[in-house]
Amino acid sequence: MEVDCIPFKDTGYFSKLICDYLDQREDLGPFFNRFPELENFRDQIKEKEANYPETNRAILVNALTAQYNGFEVSESTANHIQQLADKKTFTVVTGHQLNLFTGPLYFLYKIISTINLTKQLKERYKEYEFVPIYWMATEDHDFDEINYFNFKGQKVQWTKEASGAVGRFDTKKLDDVFETFSASLGNTGFANELKSLFKKAYLGHSNLADATRYLANELFGAYGLVIVDGDDAALKKLLVPFAKQDIFENLPFKKVSESIDNLARVSSDYTIQVNPREINYFYLQDGLRERIIEKDGVFEVNNTEIRFSQQDLQQELDAHPERFSPNVIARPLYQEVILPNLCYIGGGGELAYWLELKSYFEAMNIAFPCLLLRNSALIMSKKQAKKIENLDLKITDLFLGQHSFINKKIREISNIDIDFSPQKQLLEEQFLNLYQLAEETDKTFLGAVKAQEVKQKKGLDALEKRLLQAQKRKLKDHVIRMTDMQNELFPNQSLQERQLNFSELYLELGPGLIPALMKSLSPLSNSFTLLKTT
CATH class of the missing domain: 3.40.50 (Rossmann fold)
Incomplete structure (x- = not known):
């Protein structure tokens, strides 16, 4: 198997507590003994040797x-x-x-x-x-x-x-x-x-x-x-x-x-x-x-x-x-x-x-x-890896929630820029002036200014959403192939390892499955493993 990896925290599937633990956040120190690195096991051995009754x-x-x-x-x-x-x-x-x-x-x-x-x-x-x-x-x-x-x-x-x-x-x-x-x-x-x-x-x-x-x-x-x-x-x-x-x-x-x-x-x-x-x-x-x-x-x-x-x-x-x-x-x-x-x-x-x-x-x-x-680990076949390449997808993007995954890719491949962030920023700058004007004239108008800002931002959000939907319809075939690939590798929009049984992979790889995994998985890698069958 070909092996690659990404940090656990970049997958979006691990809690803040676990990500902080992996980063060895200093104020988590009282809650664990020694972090699992090879050099730390010398003292762990000595402690257990003294603590465990023969x-x-x-x-x-x-x-x-x-x-x-x-x-x-x-x-x-x-x-x-x-x-x-x-x-x-x-x-x-x-x-x-x-x-x-x-x-x-x-x-x-x-x-x-x-x-x-x-x-x-x-x-x-x-x-x-x-x-x-x-x-x-x-x-x-x-x-x-x-x-x-x-x-x-x-x-x-x-x-x-x-x-x-x-x-x-x-x-x-x-x-x-x-x-x-x-x-x-x-x-x-x-x-x-x-x-x-x-x-x-x-x-x-x-x-x-x-x-x-x-x-x-x-x-x-x-x-x-x-x-x-x-x-x-x-x-x-x-x-x-x-x-x-x-x-x-x-x-x-x-x-x-x-x-x-x-x-x-x-x-x-x-x-x-x-x-x-x-x-x-x-x-x-x-x-x-x-x-x-x-x-x-x-x-x-x-x-x-x-x-x-x-x-x-x-x-x-x-x-x-x-x-x-x-x-x-x-x-x-x-x-x-x-x-x-x-x-x-x-x-x-x-x-x-x-x-x-x-x-x-x-x-x-x-x-x-x-x-x-x-x-x-995420295991993909050679055929799946080729499809991902043909669709010009990044493996890390496949870990996104499906809605975010589609929207991100539509923005990338669209021939028009459907990102209203600059317009929203400009709107916020304009309303700063309106807030200042209300503050100097009659503070009771501050609520009305806020309501108008919220209304216009919602209008931009709605327009952005409608344009994205329109682009999705135009790029329907690409969206279908993208989501099909994500659904293959993330069944039920969950990590593959939480859904698949080993028997599906065994049908393809047979008795070679476990030796291949033994060779490919490194316990102290501190990262999520990407595996491609060859």
């Missing part, structure tokens, strides 16, 4: 060995699991929901960013080992977010009655989804490979967690990816002391609330991604994942008749840690407690809520990881 390693290795029981494990993954027992081994982590057949394309970008960073770290710090981790969000309970993927503009959807943690969902009725998807694929060689992959993952495993592990393992096992399921009693036992501070002392609620207030002081333009609850844990059983709420000293499981006194809940937590599920605030801490982790790789929304958590980690005495924005 006894946790044996527990982690035993849990992972058990989780992989019954799965074919690559030599690289098996080595990585065993290396985690050594105090010189550290991890890089990404996490994602259990979306059907990987869901959107950026699932691949997350994992590839993670694997590639471990390679770069190994080249720089040869005395250490680095393991790429995919954390499966098996305890999420929003089935509607994960029960489909898009294929050629159509939604392939799994319909079933579901409640509780998604990783425990049985895979019944996925044979219907397979038949629908299979019919859409056709019978080319690469199509048959996709059919086999879907069938072995979802029809060959009894629950969604195992199906997702199989799928991710098939796609990335050769690169040594280690897949972690947090829905594990042995691992959750390590979380118990921290869960008690959350449930009985509300420490995360206090610390994260303070951080949110402090972020708002840095900039009122920052959108808060998540808000903490007084208790950031769910009660978890088969078919049940409901919030724990405290009312007058009694701990209730929301929407159930389950009640605990404080003493009984403490005993339940000690005896059955697997029944307690961290929410979006507590889950990052859980991850960092059980893993010797250096860096978390996520999308813009994820990093936005991680930036709320540093003071909470400090209060819990857990090392805060580096935060790295995952790779983002």
Whole structure:
């Protein structure tokens, strides 16, 4: 693939908070630990080495060995699991929901960013080992977010009655989804490979967690990816002391609330991604994942008749840690407690809520990881790139909203200048004189002058809009071809990676897709990647 890139902030698809973070805005310093640059990982390693209990390693290795029981494990993954027992081994982590057949394309970008960073770290710090981790969000309970993927503009959807943690969902009725998807694929060689992959993952495993592990393992096992399921009693036992501070002392609620207030002081333009609850844990059983709420000293499981006194809940937590599920605030801490982790790789929304958590980690005495924005990419075929060239389009213009994109291009190719900015500026200068005249004669006329200025500006805007519409009609064919191209690369006027499933690209590139992406995506590039297939 041919590789080019543009700054994230030039795409218009990333929040001000994330763009400021990437620019390492000075007053955001209190909200992150070390910026993810290779030279900064030396101190991150030393901090995590001192902060991570060596006894946790044996527990982690035993849990992972058990989780992989019954799965074919690559030599690289098996080595990585065993290396985690050594105090010189550290991890890089990404996490994602259990979306059907990987869901959107950026699932691949997350994992590839993670694997590639471990390679770069190994080249720089040869005395250490680095393991790429995919954390499966098996305890999420929003089935509607994960029960489909898009294929050629159509939604392939799994319909079933579901409640509780998604990783425990049985895979019944996925044979219907397979038949629908299979019919859409056709019978080319690469199509048959996709059919086999879907069938072995979802029809060959009894629950969604195992199906997702199989799928991710098939796609990335050769690169040594280690897949972690947090829905594990042995691992959750390590979380118990921290869960008690959350449930009985509300420490995360206090610390994260303070951080949110402090972020708002840095900039009122920052959108808060998540808000903490007084208790950031769910009660978890088969078919049940409901919030724990405290009312007058009694701990209730929301929407159930389950009640605990404080003493009984403490005993339940000690005896059955697997029944307690961290929410979006507590889950990052859980991850960092059980893993010797250096860096978390996520999308813009994820990093936005991680930036709320540093003071909470400090209060819990857990090392805060580096935060790295995952790779983002726009992939275009050679044919699409040629069309863009023939239409004389700039790639950066394709990132504009469609209305702005069309208007900008119409102005560029029009044989008349449809930009009334000079006229508007001249009008403003003329009205300055009128304001001055009203001020000197009768101030009560200032409102009338303002009304006249607004009226005339609106008239210019309306005329400009009508002329643009007229030019669009004259250049209708060009506009259609432009918008068709933008719609191809930005389906539903959104980033390609948020809409496409990897299967569409696999039909074209086959097994070469992931190696090509591995070669083309650089995790520390700090830019949006443009890829052209060759």
